[in-house]
Amino acid sequence: MSSPPGPLFGGVSSAADKRAALRTGLDSGRLQRLPGTFSPLVAKAVAEAGFEGVYVSGAALSADLGLPDVGLTTLTEVAARGAQIAAATNLPTLIDADTGFGVPLNTARTVTVLEDAVLAGCHIEDQVNPKRCGHLDGKAVVSTDDMVKRLRAAISARRDPNFVICARTDAAGVESVSAAIDRARAYADAGADMIFTEALNELSDFERFRAAIDIPLLANMTEFGKSPLLSARQLGDIGYNVVIYPVTTLRLAMFAIEAWLRQINSAGTQSGLLDRMQHRGRLYELLRYADYNEFDTNTYNFTLKETNHDRADQ
Numbered sequence: 001m002s003s004p005p006g007p008l009f010g011g012v013s014s015a016a017d018k019r020a021a022l023r024t025g026l027d028s029g030r031l032q033r034l035p036g037t038f039s040p041l042v043a044k045a046v047a048e049a050g051f052e053g054v055y056v057s058g059a060a061l062s063a064d065l066g067l068p069d070v071g072l073t074t075l076t077e078v079a080a081r082g083a084q085i086a087a088a089t090n091l092p093t094l095i096d097a098d099t100g101f102g103v104p105l106n107t108a109r110t111v112t113v114l115e116d117a118v119l120a121g122c123h124i125e126d127q128v129n130p131k132r133c134g135h136l137d138g139k140a141v142v143s144t145d146d147m148v149k150r151l152r153a154a155i156s157a158r159r160d161p162n163f164v165i166c167a168r169t170d171a172a173g174v175e176s177v178s179a180a181i182d183r184a185r186a187y188a189d190a191g192a193d194m195i196f197t198e199a200l201n202e203l204s205d206f207e208r209f210r211a212a213i214d215i216p217l218l219a220n221m222t223e224f225g226k227s228p229l230l231s232a233r234q235l236g237d238i239g240y241n242v243v244i245y246p247v248t249t250l251r252l253a254m255f256a257i258e259a260w261l262r263q264i265n266s267a268g269t270q271s272g273l274l275d276r277m278q279h280r281g282r283l284y285e286l287l288r289y290a291d292y293n294e295f296d297t298n299t300y301n302f303t304l305k306e307t308n309h310d311r312a313d314q
Contacts, residue, residue: 013090015115015118015120015160016160016162017090018086018090018091018092018093018118018120019092019120019121019160019162019163019164020162021053021091021092021120022053022092022094022120022121022162022164023162023164025052025053025092025241025242026164026193026194026216026241026242030052030236031232031235031236031240031241031242031243032052032053032241032242032243033051033052033053033232033242033243033245034051034052034053034054034055034094034242034243034244034245035051035054035055035244035245035248035249036055036056036057036060036244036245036246036247036248036249036250037054037055037056037060037085037249038056038057038060038061038063038064038249038250039064039084039085040084040085040087040088041088041286041287042249043085043086043088043089043091043093044088044089044286044287045286046089046091046249047088047089047090047091048286051091052091053091053092053093053094053120053242054085054086054089054091054092054093054094055093055094055095055096055244055245055246056078056081056082056085056093056094056095056096056119057096057244057246057247058073058078058096058097058098059096059246059247060246060247060249060250061073061077061078061081061096063247063250064250065077069131070130070131071098071099071129071130071131072130073098074101075101075106075109075110075113078095078096078097078098078101079113079114079116079117080117082095082114082117082119083117083118083119086117086118086119086120087118092120092121093118093119093120094119094120094121094122094123094164094166094242094244095114095119095121095122095123096122096123096246097110097111097114097122097123097124098124098125098129098131099124099125099126099127099128099129099130099131099150100124100129100150100153100154102129104149104150104152104153105153107124107150107153107154107157108153108154108156108157109157110122110124110154111154111157111158111163111165112157112159114163115158115159115160115163119163120162120163120164121163121164121165121166121193121194122154122163122164122165122166123165123166123167123168123194123196123218124150124151124154124165124166124167124168125167125168125169125170125196125198126141126142126144126146126147126150126167126168126169126170126171126183126187127139127140127141127142127170128140128141128142139170139173139174140174141169141170141171141174141175144182144183144186147167147169147183147186147187148186148187148190151165151167151187151190151191151192152190152191155190155191155192164193164194165191165192165193165194166192166193166194166195166196166218167184167187167188167190167192167194167195167196168195168196168198168218169183169184169187169195169196169197169198170198170199171183172197172198172199172200172201172205173198173199173226177200177205177208177209180197180209181208181209181212181213184197184209184212184213185212185213188213188214188215192215193215193216194215194216194217194218194241194242195209195213195215195216195217195218196217196218196220197209197217197218197219197220198220199220199225199226199227200226200227201226201227201228202228203228203230203234203238206219206230206235206238206240207238210238210239210240216241216242217239217240217241217242218240218241218242218243218244219235219240219242219243219244220243220244220246221235221243221244221245222244222245222246222247222248223247223248223251256276260273260276
């Protein structure tokens with residue numbers, strides 16, 4: 001079921017409501033599907049399509065800024081875009097916080113800033129800072145002790161206990177799946193609410209994590225990466241709690257944009273592409289143009305009723 005539209009300037013759900021919804025979803029026994037969104041408009045489409053939550057990918061955010069995913073974005077940029085996306089719907093929004101944007105002290109501040117941005121949770125990874133895309137070679141990870149320090153800093157700074165702090169481990173591709181599982185256990189013991197099992201190569205790897213870890217697990221179904229594209233049914237049957245599709249919407253949009261720009265450049269007109277475009281009417285429906293127009297009209301026509309006091313003053 002899609003999220004209700006709510007008031008025009010912000011949804012009906014508070015930050016506390018959204019975080020409680022994410023917690024409830026994690027405990028529900030049903031896989032929570034969080035498509036990646038790179039803009040508030042995409043988030044509106046995700047909500048209307050009936051998904052359980054929204055995900056803000058660091059890779060997609062970097063790409064949208066014209067930058068590679070190598071740790072160039074700042075906490076300010078990430079929090080600002082995250083706040084815009086989180087405000088667009090009533091769904092809970094999980095955001096990529098990379099390595100916490102610095103030392104443990106920075107990680108603590110990151111959590112407070114993301115809480116203020118009305119996010120429902122974030123994930124923090126055990127890569128060396130600056131990080132790399134999790135599905136590229138050449139990654140390096142910090143020690144388990146250093147990652148535990150990041151997590152403890154994040155947890156100590158959290159003010160809303162329902163704000164989800166997820167620990168991502170990239171160790172499977174750097175050390176081994178067994179080492180990554182050992183790390184995940186340590187991260188769970190440190191207080192992480194969920195484990196992000198990054199860049200696993202086989203279905204059996206996902207099954208090994210589920211058998212070994214007793215807190216919620218998140219699967220990354222990114223395209224063209226190291227992991228097989230498992231279906232929601234497969235992940236649910238294994239017992240995973242969350243699946244993200246971090247860059248899917250951006251890839252779909254950019255493929256179409258590049259193809260259509262080539263055609264316009266060649267044909268000299270976009271007239272042959274109209275049946276592949278979102279119609280103006282559909283965009284206006286998604287943006288609730290009619291509701292905004294009604295709001296504006298009612299506000300413009302508002303008048304104060306004259307009282308006896310007003311007449312006496314005259």
